[in-house]
Amino acid sequence: MATADIASLIARTALKDRAAFSALYQLTSAKLFGVCLRILRERSEAEDAVQEIYVKVWQRADRFAAGPYSPMSWLIAVARNHCLDRLRGRRAPAADLDAAYDIPDEGPTPEQTTLGSETARSIEGCLETLETARADAVRGAYLDGQSYAELAETHNVPLNTMRTWLRRSLIKLKECLSQ
Amino acid sequence: MTGDADTDGMFGDGGDSARAAEYVLGLLPEAEAGAFAARIVAEPALAAEVAFWQSRLSALDAEFEPAAPPARTYAAIERRLFGARQSPLNVNRLWGSLGLWRGLAAAGLAVALLAVGIGVVAPDIWHGTSDLPRLVASLQADGSDVRFVAVYDPSRAELALAGLSGSTNDQSDFELWFIEKDKKPVSLGLVAAAERTIVGLTPEARRALAEGALLAITREQKGGSPDGAPHGPLVAAGQPVQI
Numbered sequence: 001m002a003t004a005d006i007a008s009l010i011a012r013t014a015l016k017d018r019a020a021f022s023a024l025y026q027l028t029s030a031k032l033f034g035v036c037l038r039i040l041r042e043r044s045e046a047e048d049a050v051q052e053i054y055v056k057v058w059q060r061a062d063r064f065a066a067g068p069y070s071p072m073s074w075l076i077a078v079a080r081n082h083c084l085d086r087l088r089g090r091r092a093p094a095a096d097l098d099a100a101y102d103i104p105d106e107g108p109t110p111e112q113t114t115l116g117s118e119t120a121r122s123i124e125g126c127l128e129t130l131e132t133a134r135a136d137a138v139r140g141a142y143l144d145g146q147s148y149a150e151l152a153e154t155h156n157v158p159l160n161t162m163r164t165w166l167r168r169s170l171i172k173l174k175e176c177l178s179q
Numbered sequence: 180m181t182g183d184a185d186t187d188g189m190f191g192d193g194g195d196s197a198r199a200a201e202y203v204l205g206l207l208p209e210a211e212a213g214a215f216a217a218r219i220v221a222e223p224a225l226a227a228e229v230a231f232w233q234s235r236l237s238a239l240d241a242e243f244e245p246a247a248p249p250a251r252t253y254a255a256i257e258r259r260l261f262g263a264r265q266s267p268l269n270v271n272r273l274w275g276s277l278g279l280w281r282g283l284a285a286a287g288l289a290v291a292l293l294a295v296g297i298g299v300v301a302p303d304i305w306h307g308t309s310d311l312p313r314l315v316a317s318l319q320a321d322g323s324d325v326r327f328v329a330v331y332d333p334s335r336a337e338l339a340l341a342g343l344s345g346s347t348n349d350q351s352d353f354e355l356w357f358i359e360k361d362k363k364p365v366s367l368g369l370v371a372a373a374e375r376t377i378v379g380l381t382p383e384a385r386r387a388l389a390e391g392a393l394l395a396i397t398r399e400q401k402g403g404s405p406d407g408a409p410h411g412p413l414v415a416a417g418q419p420v421q422i
Contacts, residue, residue, distance in 0.1 A: 016350050016400070025253055030245035037246055050248050054256045069230075073237035084205040123238045141204040142239050148206055170200040177235055 006071040007064075014061035021058055028072070029054070032079040039083040039145035049086055053079045084145050126176035134169040137162070199228040203236055261351065261398070262324070268397050268413040270358055314419035316394050325353070325414040327370070327396060331380075331388055338367070338378040338388075345414060346372045347398070354399045356409060357384055357392045364395065369403050393418050 006027060012020030032053055036046035056078055064074050127135040133155055140146040140154065152162040201207050202215050219226050314331040325345030331338050340355065347353055353372060356364035367384065370376040380388070388394075395416040397409045404410055 018400070022253065025256070029252070030247050031240075031243060033248040033252075034243045034245045038243055047249060047252065051252060051256050051259060055259050058256075058260055069233065070237070073233070073240060076237065076240045076243070077233060081205070088205075088209065123235045138204070139239065139242075141206055142236055143242055145205060166206070167197045167201070170197040174196050174200070 006075075010057075010061050010064050010071055010074075013058060014064070021061075024057070025054060028075055031072070032075060035076055035079040036083055038143060039080065040086060045086065049083055050079075053082050056082060080142075080145070087145050088147070121177050121179055123173070123177065126173050129176055130169050130172060134165055137166055138169060138173070141166075195225060196228055196232075199225065200232045200236075203229060203232040261348075262346075268356075268364065268395060268409045268411075270364065273358065273393060273395065273413070273416055274360060313422050314388060315422050316417040316419040318394060318396060318415035318417040320413050320415050323414040325396065325398075327415050329394055329417070329419065331419055333385065333389070336380050336385055338380055338394075340370050340376045340378065342370070342372045342374065342376075350401055351398050351411070352401055352403055353396050353414065354403045354409070354411075356395045356397065357387050358395055359387045359390070359392045364409050366404065366407055366409075370396065388419060391418065 006024065009020045009024040009027070013024055029050065033046060033050045036049045036053070037043070040046045040049055057075065060078070064071065069077070127138060130138075137146075137151050137155065140151055146154065148159055148162055148166070151166070152159045155162060157165070198207070198215065202212060202219075205212075207215060219229055313333070314329075316329040316331075318327040318329060319325070323345070326343040327340055327345075328343060329338055329340045342353075345353075353370050355367040355370045355378065357367060358364045365384070365387075367378050367380070370378070393416060395409075396414050397404075397411045398414050399409070399411040
């Protein structure tokens with residue numbers, strides 16, 4: 001699915017074009033439902049969540065500028081964040097957290113911010129430079145929405161140890177990605 | 180370097196960078212995440228750091244397996260956003276349910292009389308100067324909470340409509356149509372949701388109504404259909420009966 005198509009459908013959705021919103025749903029709902037299923041692990045919850053996510057997409061489409069995010073990654077970020085909020089039992093305050101993703105990038109921009117830059121090191125490549133368990137923890141947080149408590153349990157270490165491991169791993173990842 | 184590997188401050192920017200990654204990963208506790216979000220809005224460099232992590236981590240999105248949501252999902256989304264069940268205007272189906280409406284004509288009349296009784300439809304519509312019979316229609320549709328009463332006074336060539344229930348919002352308007360058998364719907368313009376609207380009728384519309392045309396209301400985009408054809412879902416319809 002062409003990136004430009006999705007970006008233009010989001011832009012038209014921002015103008016309250018219902019046909020565009022419907023087309024956007026057709027193109028993207030399988031992926032977003034997949035995100036919900038993975039993080040929430042329960043089908044009827046995922047079904048509720050995906051509906052709520054598209055309501056958010058309709059309401060917030062105007063916040064997606066042709067900024068630092070690809071349209072698909074913006075949609076998936078909305079989906080992931082919504083699922084995390086449900087998982088953690090959060091209510092209204094979480095809505096504002098998403099606002100932070102919409103701030104256009106005005107400060108010093110690392111050159112690697114631009115998606116598709118061929119010179120940037122990839123996250124997969126850099127994850128491979130970490131110990132398997134550490135890489136799994138990063139994946140577990142991003143893909144499965146695991147909390148520190150859950151990660152600590154999965155890896156059978158105390159909570160503070162997991163926090164330390166993960167922060168050190170993130171610093172290493174940053175160094176690797178910045179090369 | 181101490182054994183305590185809390186990186187805050189110890190590695191300067193490393194602390195904020197790791198925290199930005201934790202924020203994107205959803206690992207910060209709620210209160211901390213809220214505070215961090217406030218900082219992101221205020222500090223462009225931090226916003227850039229979050230953008231960096233979001234952008235790089237999103238390469239992992241490929242590992243989310245797509246899965247088709249249930250077929251009814253989109254209709255449910257539209258209900259959440261726009262209200263009533265979204266059935267497109269199907270003219271044939273509308274005419275096909277005519278028998279049902281004739282049976283409901285008495286009920287429709289009762290609704291109309293009630294509407295007059297409670298002042299929704301002005302009595303003078305009923306007591307015009309002419310002896311010509313009036314036509315009354317009760318407009319409704321399955322799965323829709325929209326209800327209108329329409330009274331046609333041939334002596335004034337006017338249709339008076341009153342919305343009894345249902346509403347629009349800043350994204351939608353109600354548009355009224357008359358539909359003759361085997362013909363396309365013809366717009367009579369927008370009608371207000373919660374008030375009385377007086378619709379002036381062309382000779383063609385008057386003739387159509389006298390000959391048994393249906394009245395239908397669809398929910399269109401704000402300002403009505405851009406091209407004279409109904410695009411939005413049917414929310415109410417009925418066939419006028421003589422009184």
